[in-house]
Amino acid sequence: MAKIALRVSNHQAFVWNIQDLEAVRAKHRICGLLIGTLPHLAQQNVFLGVPLTLMPEEAVLLVEKGFAVFIDELKAYYAPTPQELVNWASIRGEEAKRDVERREELKEDAAMSWKLSDAAIQKRKEREAKRAVAKAAAAEGGEDDALFTPTRNIAPPLESNEDSAESPTFAVTIPTESSDLSWYSPDSHTYETISAAKEAGIWSYPSNLHERAKCGVFRDLWEKGYYLGGGMRFGGDYLVYPGDPLRYHSHFVASVLDSPTSSLLPVEIVAHGRLGTGTKKSHLLCGWNDDTREVSYHSIEWSGFG
The missing domain is CATH 3.40.1350.10 (Trna Endonuclease; Chain: A, domain 1)
Structure with a gap:
């Protein structure tokens, strides 16, 4: 089982990975403190998001127990080459283009759903108007005519798919790590003991x-x-x-x-x-x-x- 990654910056330990955050609290009874803002609720400060910042005692306990490792977050990144930057910009541009196309498709789907819904409402109104006319004509014919008027049980019309048109729903998956960055390499800057982290100069507690x-x-x-x-x-x-x-x-x-x-x-x-x-x-x-x-x-x- 992979150990929890404690990313150290300025002698402070942070947990960025959602799975690690869950393991820290559910398996190891370490609470920490969430300090990140939520994208859709950026102005509130009751429920916050990643990263999870740990007290020094919490980080020391996790490492000494063998549950976690320290990662020097600064040195884990190395300077990308110009070609890597170009490739990364190209990938990000393609992702942004796909996002724009997806948003346009969703707008078109939503507009079509509204059109279908309006058409279904209009058809229902026409059916109700025809029933009202037929009912009025039967009332004018009197009771005698009603004796000779064949009757039948008319089941209520089934709602068409058009009547139950709903707005489109979709799921968006947001990655919690920048795993697509080829210039991020924490393996050579990972420390499994407090003494090793102190020798590397990233931890002093x-x-x-x-x-x-x-x-x-x-x-x-x-x-x-x-x-x-x-x-x-x-x-x-x-x-x-x-x-x-x-x-x-x-x-x-x-x-x-x-x-x-x-x-x-x-x-x-x-x-x-x-x-x-x-x-x-x-x-x-x-x-x-x-x-x-x-x-x-x-x-x-x-x-x-x-």
């Missing part, structure tokens, strides 16, 4: 104790089965969810401490407790032990006295 602590806490909570997201809005490093954030609210706000013996001011403890209670969450203090590579947890909740 984690580079200090605090970053190692964040990676360690993130990994430990992930291995316990939780989903994690950014927790800055709630005064912490992560939001901890029992399931997919699209279905569940977070239960904890996690703050990372570089050591199990790190000091906290009383005002910080009070702030974490009150803020967590106000947002219906518990605040989780996560102490990272860099020697044993283990995490200790303490939760804070505000409670009344007396």
Whole structure:
């Protein structure tokens, strides 16, 4: 099974492929954050599109677990030759021409559908007018004439195909990757480990104790089965969810401490407790032990006295 491609630009990891994006969330419980605009809803900012940007901890976890690889997106492209540019421009021109022809065909089909629909409506009106005339003539003949008028059950006329003319429908397939570019070659710029990516100069995280602590806490909570997201809005490093954030609210706000013996001011403890209670969450203090590579947890909740 092919590994997920994390395309690195300016020390930030992105997921561009739709299948990779699905695997990241459905199989590996990594949410990330969509930052791209949608073509038909460019002005809204509730539901966004590709690319998916990952927190450094998420990217490190995927690579260390062997689920993904880093790709140096800048060096994966090489300068095309003049002939390649000419060929590419020719292909794009032919595609644009086919798109124009297709749009013209759809316009003609739509216009024909409207014409057929108008004709069907006119025929139906003529039939209804003939029935009205026949009914009026029968009423003028009186009841005696009606006794000698042969009757028969007349089934309602079947609607013709013209009456049910609909606008043409069609599907458009949009590729999610620029696989047609012959000057894109990521194979020689792919890195399967964090150390290899650091040596290549495209990745630097984690580079200090605090970053190692964040990676360690993130990994430990992930291995316990939780989903994690950014927790800055709630005064912490992560939001901890029992399931997919699209279905569940977070239960904890996690703050990372570089050591199990790190000091906290009383005002910080009070702030974490009150803020967590106000947002219906518990605040989780996560102490990272860099020697044993283990995490200790303490939760804070505000409670009344007396």
